[in-house]
Amino acid sequence: MKIAVIGTGYVGLVVGACFAETGNDVICVDRDAVKVRTLRRGRIPIYEPGLEELVRRNRVEKRLVFTTRLPEAVKRSELVFIAVGTPTNEDGSADLQHVLAAAREVARSMNGYKVIVDKSTVPAGTSELVRDVIRRETTHPFSVVSNPEFLKQGAAVEDFLKPDRVVIGATDERAAELMIELYRPFTRTGAPIMIMDCASAELAKYAANAMLATRISFMNEVANVCDRFGADVDQVRRAVASDRRIGPAFLFPGVGYGGSCFPKDVKAIVRFSADRKYRFRILEAVEAVNESQKSRLLEKLDRHFGKSLKGKRIAVWGLSFKPRTDDMREAPAIPTIEGLLSRGARVTAFDPEAKDVARRIFGKRIQYAPRAYDALKGADALLVITEWNEFREPDFAKIKRLMRQPVIFDGRNIYDPAQIRELGFTYSSIGRP
Numbered sequence: 001m002k003i004a005v006i007g008t009g010y011v012g013l014v015v016g017a018c019f020a021e022t023g024n025d026v027i028c029v030d031r032d033a034v035k036v037r038t039l040r041r042g043r044i045p046i047y048e049p050g051l052e053e054l055v056r057r058n059r060v061e062k063r064l065v066f067t068t069r070l071p072e073a074v075k076r077s078e079l080v081f082i083a084v085g086t087p088t089n090e091d092g093s094a095d096l097q098h099v100l101a102a103a104r105e106v107a108r109s110m111n112g113y114k115v116i117v118d119k120s121t122v123p124a125g126t127s128e129l130v131r132d133v134i135r136r137e138t139t140h141p142f143s144v145v146s147n148p149e150f151l152k153q154g155a156a157v158e159d160f161l162k163p164d165r166v167v168i169g170a171t172d173e174r175a176a177e178l179m180i181e182l183y184r185p186f187t188r189t190g191a192p193i194m195i196m197d198c199a200s201a202e203l204a205k206y207a208a209n210a211m212l213a214t215r216i217s218f219m220n221e222v223a224n225v226c227d228r229f230g231a232d233v234d235q236v237r238r239a240v241a242s243d244r245r246i247g248p249a250f251l252f253p254g255v256g257y258g259g260s261c262f263p264k265d266v267k268a269i270v271r272f273s274a275d276r277k278y279r280f281r282i283l284e285a286v287e288a289v290n291e292s293q294k295s296r297l298l299e300k301l302d303r304h305f306g307k308s309l310k311g312k313r314i315a316v317w318g319l320s321f322k323p324r325t326d327d328m329r330e331a332p333a334i335p336t337i338e339g340l341l342s343r344g345a346r347v348t349a350f351d352p353e354a355k356d357v358a359r360r361i362f363g364k365r366i367q368y369a370p371r372a373y374d375a376l377k378g379a380d381a382l383l384v385i386t387e388w389n390e391f392r393e394p395d396f397a398k399i400k401r402l403m404r405q406p407v408i409f410d411g412r413n414i415y416d417p418a419q420i421r422e423l424g425f426t427y428s429s430i431g432r433p
């Protein structure tokens with residue numbers, strides 16, 4: 001099939017590369033000329049495991065090309081995916097300006113029947129808006145399909161190639177058939193392709209993210225209660241997770257969820273429910289809990305050092321919002337580091353992939369260590385904020401030698417409290433004695 005993908009970010013690039021991988025001809029469009037130039041040179045502008053190789057292979061085979069010119073891409077494609085950002089407006093709603101602008105541009109470039117597929121995460125009812133925008137701009141026949149994306153950053157390629165399910169909101173059979181054919185290679189192991197109305201497809205994406213965010217905030221509250229009773233949230237979690245009705249995923253307490261999706265999607269669902277006079281109280285609480293959870297480590301630091309960190313050197317391990325990505329959008333590391341700086345601390349941070357992104361956020365206000373251990377020299381405390389695998393089994397003797405004081409605040413509960421205290425560390429984690 002001939003496919004155009006508008007927006008070559010974390011989602012668009014993965015989607016484009018994976019469709020090319022199954023033999024389709026894909027043009028990825030982005031208005032960011034620097035991004036397109038980088039991609040044309042064979043480099044990828046983000047870190048995502050497995051993506052670079054996939055992009056390279058399909059570029060060499062000429063199944064995957066990059067352009068800033070949307071009209072050409074639309075003209076030679078039958079399927080046009082919109083995968084642009086849907087950030088948060090000030091009132092918490094999803095900002096649809098990029099989606100609608102892309103739809104308008106697509107409509108103006110049409111030269112025959114097209115299926116316009118909305119891959120961006122958009123509120124229920126958006127497909128109607130997209131349909132209206134296109135109808136106003138063209139007389140060519142078209143279908144609008146809603147096809148929300150469920151991939152997770154850090155395992156995006158694998159998720160896309162082996163999805164749990166494919167959700168397609170479609171109102172006509174022709175478009176639905178094309179989508180089923182397109183996704184058939186990805187669902188051979190039995191993952192269902194679910195055809196439904198557009199509003200249900202749009203809502204399914206928000207409901208899934210909101211459920212996962214709810215599990216995280218719920219477990220963070222359990223951890224906070226554990227703290228007050230001297231209970232161990234790890235034990236509680238294991239007991240809860242082994243209930244088959246509940247299961248183990250997304251029950252790990254920490255310093256709050258971040259990223260480009262959970263925070264904005266939770267806000268958006270609260271907002272568009274309110275627009276229809278429904279107050280989504282659970283999700284209001286999920287968001288409030290998450291906000292306060294981001295200051296948990298700082299509170300623990302205050303208890304240990306007092307309110308001022310003047311003259312203290314603090315090492316931070318992990319900056320991205322989760323491991324295996326360089327994405328720092330809404331990362332808990334940001335408010336945590338801001339809190340450290342406002343208390344007068346000098347901060348040295350290390351992250352395997354997010355250093356360059358962090359430099360754009362903090363500039364020279366913090367120092368960036370080239371290797372994990374370099375961050376520890378002369379440090380009065382180490383904060384673990386993102387659970388990259390390389391932090392899990394460090395050389396604790398070396399850590400102790402390098403630090404001025406052997407103090408660890410573990411925001412992801414990756415170390416064993418008994419073991420680490422035996423080694424002479426002062427250790428504090430989330431919801432564990």
Ligand SMILES: NC(=O)c1ccc[n+]([C@@H]2O[C@H](COP(=O)([O-])OP(=O)(O)OC[C@H]3O[C@@H](n4cnc5c(N)ncnc54)[C@H](O)[C@@H]3O)[C@@H](O)[C@H]2O)c1
Nearest residue numbers: 007008009010011030031032084085086098120121149153
């Ligand atoms: N990041 C994720 O893990 C994830 C997962 C599932 C769904 N989503 C959803 O997918 C959508 C995209 O997310 P993302 O993380 O890839 O965003 P992103 O910000 O990384 O990428 C969006 C890209 O679109 C480009 N763009 C914007 N308007 C354009 C236009 N008119 N023409 C051409 N290019 C344009 C931007 O330059 C940017 O490169 C969002 O709605 C998001 O909620 C994201």
